[in-house]
Amino acid sequence: MSANDTAHEHESFIKTPKQLVVVGVLAFVLPVSLIIMLAQFVLSTAGTDQAGATSEATMARIKPVAEITVAAAGAEGAVRTGEEIVKAVCSACHATGAAGAPKIGDKGAWGPRLAAGLNGLLQSATKGKGAMPPKGGATDLSDYELARAIVYMANQSGGSLKEPPAPKAAAAKK
Template sequence: MSEHRASRRAQRPLRPALSLAMAAAIVLAGCGKDNGKVDPEVTASLIQPVAKVELKVVTVAPGSRTGEQIYKSICSSCHDAGMLGAPKTGDSGAWGPRLAQGFDGLTKSAIAGKNAMPPRGGGSDLTDTEVKRAVAFLANKAGAGYTEPPVAQ
């Protein structure tokens, strides 16, 4: 008789787990059934993401960008942080020897590329006039008094 009691005691822990499994099966049995009360459009709107990212492509005709626009879109990635030996924007000490070359010398270096800087600062679609505008803008941040070529209207 003691063997019988021992086997019954061993089965007792299974009863609550079995009851829980049966309850879960009953609850889940109703999932996925269309009871005609669920509107698919409402469901779709409720599961939309919290935020959306929309990208807007802005195209600017070559030749019509200002020095500041070019600086912000191309030059700032290196010159703001001084990456790869680029003189930091506004650092008159680092720009001093470069400014000594004059506006034409700086422009020539920017068009051809210098050290780690690729030709035209990596903006292959920049016109020579746009490079001049960017050079004037960047050099003026370090104290030069260059006149940026005007944008034709």
């Protein structure tokens, strides 16, 4: 009797075409999604090492750059360009000619000074001259930065000075 009931229940499970469609779709979708999930699981398990290695390799590739950047920034602050320094520091006097500073762009005022050459100008700018304080008051400037600022300013004013090589390149050559 109970066997009969089970058979009956089983037979009566799919009653309508709609149920048939649902069962048919499930019969197709379930195995397929199982296979997909399995494949993803296997791939992700197998890929863990690879993914780890890749991200480690990526870190290794990124790291030196970051270290160099930090080291460079830490050692002397980011090296500023001549233009940046002039705008931030020197133009306070040299843009307007305040305190008798040779004005940027004033070829007449710069002409005789340019004769001293970059080294001469660098020396007087480092020590200070007349109303100009040493390094224009920005004592944190490296010689290299100060030289670049002078080159920028002088070349805005009729000069044709060459930027000195970066100190690191010079040190590496020695």
